[in-house]
Amino acid sequence: MKISINRLKDFIVLDQSSEEIASLLTGSGLEVEGVELFESIKGGLEGVVIGEVLTCERHPNADKLSITTVDIGSEIVPIVCGAPNVAAGQKVVVATEGCTLYPGTGEPFQIKKAKIRGEVSQGMICAEDEIGLGESHAGIMVLETDLPNGTSASEYFKVEKGDVLEIGLTPNRADAASHLGVARDLKALLNREVCLPSVEDFKVDNTSLTIPVSIENSNDCPRYAGLTISNLKVGPSPAWLQNYLKALDLEPINNIVDITNFILHDLGQPLHAFDADYICGGKINVKKLDKGTPFVTLDDKERKLSGEELMICDAEKGLCIAGVFGGKGSGVSDQTTKIFLESAYFSPDIIRKGSQFHGLKTDASFRFERGTDPNMPIYALKRAALLIKELAGGEISSDIIDFYPNPIADFEIAVLYKHIDRLIGKHIPKETVKSILNGLDIQVVNESEEGFTAIVKPYRVDVTREADVIEEVLRIYGFENVALSENLNADFLAEHPSKDLNKLQYRLSEVLSGLGYFEIITNSLTKPIYVEKSAHLQSENNVVILNKLSEDLGVMRQSLLFTGLEVLSHNINRRQKDLKLFEFGSVYFKEGESYREEKRLSIFLTGEKTAESWLEPSKEVQFPDLYAVVELILEKLNIDNTSVEIVHESPFDYALQINLGAKVLGTVGLLDGSITRLAEVKQSVLFAELNWDLLAKKSKGLKKYGEISKFPEVRRDLSLVIDKKITFDEIKKVALKAGGKLLQKIGVFDVYQGDKIDASKKAYALSFYLQDTENTLTDKIIDKTMSRLIQGFENEVGAFIRK
Incomplete structure (x- = not known):
């Protein structure tokens, strides 16, 4: 749920910063998940000014270009312009050197000093599409203004800016699903008053269009109010209303529909406007229709009614699924001149049934099915009617109809x-x-x-x-x-079933076996020479056997590495060179006068990845082949938020160390030849050793899979130029943070390093797969997500996005 700070200030006096308001609300239970800056023109026209063209001459080397000098207040700059309508004496919009423009279509771009066909250009004279004001690219914008040169274009175009809170509303707080609801909490937190706009000017102009209402079941619809407005004119909303809706990620439609959306998000009261000419018989009936009745909704889909949803009907047909979705034809269009405006309180249960049966989740159903304020419909109706008269003209042409036979009492x-x-x-x-x-x-x-009686208004359903x-x-x-006591206790201790570590290990063994790996079990006793010849193991940590059978079995192993290499050596010597092995085993350490035992998981990969055939040549295993297995293990164990770092330490030639916070989960890499030769293995070996005790402890249980989404997956690609030192893991972390729950997976399909980019840089070609499990992704949501990804890459890893 989005809440505009600017709009909140119309309800309550706020002198705190957006971050302070967010902290207050989060502390009181309205968790603020983020604060975003809304700009009515993207980028806020930063660096864009009003300028005056002083001179304009044809470019000597290009017929369609002009060389101008432009006064931008602080200086006079040369600008090469390709617009056919540029001329001396014009007041124009100038993007100055260094500023970034956000065009209506396409990617943002920065204005840089350049030479165009041999002539210096220090800025750009803008057309309306180049600064996101419209779609026209026929020529530059020529202004009629007396504002001095150098005046910010944001002042001329009245750019609106303001922070917007993203609140993760819990199901019990239906009362807070509006600006008024959030303002009520701030009232209690800050001890300040909430002011509602006055509706004292409301009056009925005439009763020339009265539409009677009948309610079939008052339990389904405890309150239903409405009125008619005639002689109105449907058209675009003014800028303030459009900006209000855009800040909340809503698309303006027309002044009537926009006002109903404004009231919904302002007061939490859904409204619905019907085209009065479409209401057959001149009356409204609130009732259920027969099961199987066809009904075409606003999205042009025919739906079969269940017979349990509540319907708003006229004398002949259904007009709307009450509190959920309107019907095709009955809504407001450009030809509408008179409306019936509905404001109701519906039973949450009946709305929930209709919404779930048809799979329709709307802003109205979200509020109705959680419980709205039964005392709000009349005020909201009057407020909306006054706004409609102000923005669309017309006259209120009926008394307010208010069906409310059994008023809902306050809670005592x-x-x-x-x-x-x-x-x-x-x-x-x-x-x-x-x-x-x-x-x-x-x-x-x-x-x-001893106590008191609390009188709670019915909008506080919780x-x-x-x-x-x-x-x-x-x-x-x-x-x-509330300070914590020294001894924490609870009246009830919930049952916390312990993890079955044997089952966890068995399931993971199944996964590895399914990938073609063979499980091995090796001796915990090993040769002391392995430790003596290995820099990564310490002799003082050896657990020495007192009654050793031989020197070859003289110590307990500190790693699963060498006993596993012995198995590789045994098989390779018998011409079995392509090997995939894993082992769950214990390792042992002496630490001072005490001993420590750990359980680990080792994985070995060596030889050819695919056997030689007429279809393709054989291919040796590579590091990504083993690292993919380790990633799969982490995924199966439901372990996330890991990080990696590159290491070049014994026993590896190169490796990645996998960390979870400050703890090391394990290491995966290519073994150094000097290590493998200790076990008489003469071919390259990829090896991973993971701390199984830590993996099992941090695992959230085996990952459970859900139903496959009914909605399509969308792929978008980006090409990033980044510093060579930046790892894919860093890129992935930024992407997951910026992409949110919509980002399902990330892939790399090309890596480039060469003479076409700086020697200290590399280029990644990345694929991003977006999917919503509940809705089909729109272009707007996709573009917004990709913009967040681009901004994250630019800000956090210094990436340059290749166009």
């Missing part, structure tokens, strides 16, 4: 002070408790020394018990203000 909840102290774990003064509750619009009545009231006190008082 008995609360004891001793229970507040017991559940919170700290004594909170009574006056503080009452102040917090009053700030939350929870009235305190029937107060005594506050119906004493414990709920106490939770409200705690979240505003602040969890951080």
Whole structure:
């Protein structure tokens, strides 16, 4: 859920920074997942100014170019311009050297000093599409303005900027699904008043278009209100309303629909506007229709009704799935001149049924199925009607119809002070408790020394018990203000089933066997010479056998490496050179006067990857072949957030060390020839040794797979030029952070290093696969995700994006 800071300030006085507001809300239970800057024109026209063309002459080396001198306030600069309409004396929009432009289509680009056909150009005179203002590229923009040269273009075009909060709303906080709802929490947190726009100017102009309403079942629809507005004109919304919606990632449609969306996100009250000319019989019926009845929704799909969803109907047909989705034809179009405006409170259960049956999740159903405010429909109706008159003209042509036979009462909840102290774990003064509750619009009545009665308005659907009231006190008082006791305890200890390590090992053995690896079991006793000849093992850590059978079995192994190499040697000497082996085994260390035992997993890969055939030549195994197996192990064990670093240490020629935080999970790489020769292995060996104890401890259990998404996967490619020192792991981390849950996987399909780029650089060609498990991805969402990826690569690893 997105909340505009600028709009919040219309409800409540805020002098805190966006980050401080985010921290306050998160501490009170409205978790702010991010703060984004909204700009009505992308980039905010930073570095773009108003300039004046002083001179304009034809370019000596190009017929279609002109050489101009432009006064940009701070200096006069030469600019080569290709627009046919450029002329001396014009006031123009100038992108100055160093600024970045965000065109309506295509990638952003930076303005640099350049030579164009031999002439210096220090800027660009802009057309409207080049700065994201429109689509025209017929010529440069010529302005009629008296603003001085050098004035920021953002001032001329009235660029709107403001931070937008992304709130991860929990299902219980339906009351906070609006700007008003968030402002209510800030009211309690900051002890300030919330101001609602006045609707005192509302009046009925005439009753020339009255549409009666009948409700079949008041349990399904406890409250239904509406009115008509005639002689209105449908058209584009003003800039302020369009910017409000765009800041919330909504697409403006027309002034009527935009106003209903504005009210929904402002007040949390969904509205629906019907074209009054489409309402047959001149009346509205709220009822259920027969099972199997066909109904065409706004997305042009015919749906068969279940018979359980609530429908808004006229005398002949269904107009709308109540609280979920409108019907085709009944909505507002450019030809609409009169509307019936609906504002209702529906039973959450009936809306949830309709939404789930048809697989439709809308902003309206999101709120209705969690519970809206039954006292809001009339105020929202009046507020919307006044806005429609202001932005679309027209006249209110009926009295307000308000069907509300059984008003929903406030919740009355008995609360004891001793229970507040017991559940919170700290004594909170009574006056503080009452102040917090009053700030939350929870009235305190029937107060005594022992407790009081809390009167909770019905829009707080999550506050119906004493414990709920106490939770409200705690979240505003602040969890951080309740100190932890020295001895933590709980009234109830949930069962935490332990991991079955044998099952975990067995399942992983199945995975490795399925990849063609053979399991080996080797002796824990080994030769002391291996440690003496290896820089990565220490003799003082040897666990020496006192009653040794021979010198070859004189110590306990510190690594699975050499016993595994002995198996390789045995097989290679018998002409079995293509080997894939793994072992789960223990290693042993002496540390001072004590001993330590660890369980590890070793993997060996050597020889040819594929056997020689007439189809293709044989190919030797390579590092990625083994590293892919290690990645699969981490995936199967559900271990993420790992990092890697390159190492060139014994026993490896080169290797990657895999870390989880400050702990080393293991190492995978190509063994040094001097190490393999100790076991008389004369061919290259890839080896991985993983700390199985740590893997099992950090594993979140074997990864479970879900249903395959019904929605298509989308691939986008990027070419990055980065420093040679940047690893793919660093690139991957930035991508996963910026791409969020939509980014399913990343691939590298080309790596380039050569004379076409700087010697200290390399180029990665990356593929990104995006998928939403609940919806089909739109171009807007895809472009936004790719923009975040590009920005992340540029800011965090200094990448240059190749066009």
